[in-house]
Amino acid sequence: QVQLVESGGGSVQAGGSLRLSCGASGSTYARRTNTRTMAWFRQAPGEEREGVAALDSENRPTYANSVLGRFTISADNAKNTLYLQMDNLKPEDTGMYFCAADPRIWSGLPSLTKVYTYWGQGTQVTVSS
Numbered sequence: 001q002v003q004l005v006e007s008g009g010g011s012v013q014a015g016g017s018l019r020l021s022c023g024a025s026g027s028t029y030a031r032r033t034n035t036r037t038m039a040w041f042r043q044a045p046g047e048e049r050e051g052v053a054a055l056d057s058e059n060r061p062t063y064a065n066s067v068l069g070r071f072t073i074s075a076d077n078a079k080n081t082l083y084l085q086m087d088n089l090k091p092e093d094t095g096m097y098f099c100a101a102d103p104r105i106w107s108g109l110p111s112l113t114k115v116y117t118y119w120g121q122g123t124q125v126t127v128s129s
Contacts, residue, residue: 009123022099044095051112
């Protein structure tokens with residue numbers, strides 16, 4: 001098993017930037033095994049959870065169209081830490097952002113719609129106009 005803890009959320013004005021981090025803890029084996037696919041999801045009040053960005057087992061990124069060109073997902077070599085650099089933030093980016101991980105290997109757009117095994121508690125991002 002792995003534990004995921006997000007950080008880096010906050011309040012910014014539209015056009016601003018934030019960088020989210022997700023630390024994965026557990027044994028080396030567990031981290032290696034259970035973070036083959038990692039992703040960021042978000043959920044705004046009254047809205048469905050939305051896959052934002054994902055990183056597959058070969059660190060190939062996938063982005064939702066709504067954030068393409070503005071957000072960048074990355075991780076360290078061992079996927080001990082997942083990042084989401086968010087630039088040119090918009091009010092519609094507001095929501096709780098969750099880090100997710102899964103031992104299964106997903107890639108491309110399907111990785112934004114899967115139900116992941118491991119989830120963090122979330123970090124709030126608020127973007128004001």
